Amino acid sequence: MAKKKQIELTIEEKLQNALVPKEEQPYKIPNNWCWVRLDFLLKEICNGTTIKQNKEGKTARVTRIESLQNNTIDFNRIGNIVNESLIKDKDWYIEGDIIVSHINSIEHVGKSAVITRDMLPLVHGMNLLRLRLNNICNSQFFQLYTRTTDYKKSIVNRVNRAVNQVSINQKQLCSLEIPITNLKEQQRIVNRIESLFVKLDRAKELIENTLAQFEQNKMAILHKAFTGELTVKWIKKNNIDLSSWKKYELKEVFKVVKDKYNPQIENQIVNYIGLENIETSKGIINKNNSSEVKSIKTKFKKDDVLYGKLRPYLNKHDVVNFDGICSTDILVFRFDNINTAKYINYYFNLPMFIQYAVENSSGINLPRVSEKTISKYKISLPIIEEQQEIVNILDKLLAKYNKIKNLEQQLEKIELLKKAILAKAFRGELGTNNPDEESAENLLKEILAEK
Known part of the structure; x- marks a missing residue:
């Protein structure tokens, strides 16, 4: 039997599929921003290799579920591939990849990290999803969004619950609503947040000491x-x-x-x-x-x-x-x-x-x-x-x-301030947005035209 011919969608139809309907948008964002389903920001999403590993530290390094700590990779908690000849080209991380914990406790599921150049070479291990973003989304911008309360709520609303842990599958993750702006503004937001967080982290370190x-x-x-x-x-x-x-x-x-x-x-x-x-x-x-x-x-x-x-x-x-x-x-x-x-x-x-x-x-x-x-x-x-x-x-x-109690309260205030900064950033309220710059919607159309 002949296969049915697939109907080719117009750019406008593709755009409507990518954009989040107004009634489903979590909150209001500037006019040159747009709410997009995560699926349309991805080149690829996949789970990691199941090649046998150990912790002897003599062969290729591989991420494990416990490697993801404090928004980065803890190299004291990685594994090593037992048989390196089994590693495939697709198993290696590249700079800018995002990893997401998708099987974990309710507190930790959805946490993420960006793979940076100094972490490579590194193999993508099982139980961590790897997201490879397309050209309209900055990896650091996306990772910062995963640290917001709004993102966490979206994850919790989608998880599958079990006795001791929860999970979120690729389809559920891809349905997430993500606020997107143009690349220049994304970079300005990343720079502003990092600048503010450096000062807050310095204060936090002094208090902790x-x-x-x-x-x-x-x-x-x-x-x-x-x-x-x-x-x-x-x-x-x-x-x-x-x-x-x-x-x-x-x-x-x-x-x-x-x-x-x-x-x-x-x-x-x-x-x-x-x-x-x-x-x-x-x-x-x-x-x-x-x-x-x-x-x-x-x-x-x-x-x-x-x-x-x-x-x-x-x-x-x-x-x-x-x-x-x-x-x-x-x-x-x-x-x-x-x-x-x-x-x-x-x-x-x-x-x-x-x-x-x-x-x-x-x-x-x-x-x-x-x-x-x-x-x-x-x-x-x-x-x-x-x-x-x-x-x-x-x-x-x-x-x-x-x-000491007052100092501990100061630590809590620092964390609350970070959350407030992130909330403002992804509402376009950090004072960096230029309404005259190209809209994120136009950039999205360019990506959709290539598909």
Whole structure:
């Protein structure tokens, strides 16, 4: 049977297929911009090679799903092709290629990177889509768009969900709406964003260095506290023997509270603490988060220590100063003396304790540490009077580290500012757009005419 003759579309018909209908456009853009389906910006989209690989570092380098980190390729996380003779010409990246994570957690799916000249030679590995753009889209411009909130929403709206991960296939990705302007404006936007981001990254680096120094100093102070160095003068003054420090398992020091709150019986509004509300000793647990809880929770009282048993909250804990209820993923420890509670709460910050909790947590998807594991931990405790003295000294010495919270808030503001800059950039609001320049629609017509 003869094949049906394919109907040849006119340029205008092709253009209408490429452009996003007005009612489907995510937001308004300048008149010389246009919304285009990603499919019409691509020369090629493909998955990577399935050639066997290892991590011996002796043969051709190949990207893996974990190679894509922080909008670039982390060469500490790449693989190596076992048999280089199996590599085909089409398997190699070229400068300007975009790679996109299309099988990952919901937080990471859709993340991308641009392949730059200094990364080559490099082989395209499986589970990462490779996008090769046509001549009307700058690779850096496109990659910056993939860092916007609008792009992320578009990805999330299209993903296929599974138990532990999500995915987006080539057809779904190609249907994405992309705002396009002419190449001169694309380059101006790239230059402006990079210039602004350099300044923000410099500020971020300074803050992170300060935080790291604070943390280092804090750990040094805590180490001295729990080895008796902070109270040497106090010990001499009070004629106390160093042998007063005794070894205990934590279960001898506190009681694990398991009192349950049943909303069907008690049915009242209470102070509720979830995992996300636990602060480390840098701050105070949020006591204003009152809510009507609909499932059974654990009760706690003023001066109890709350401890997050679920990773990544194993270093989240604090002494509460009010009564309330908390998530069952939070352990509640009760002490006979408030100074012991504060002492242990400080102790929970020690790297060796955190390491113990991490190494002894269990579970595949959501590792957690049990109350039994924490209760078995051995600790050296001085007499109650020295515990109080250590807590008093730590309260004074670490008071200045409360500014850490302000610095962390500054880091959050930097990330929010970056998002705001990206949002403005792809709305044509950075002040770089020239309305008299050629429209992106005309450029698109030229590409479509070649197809």
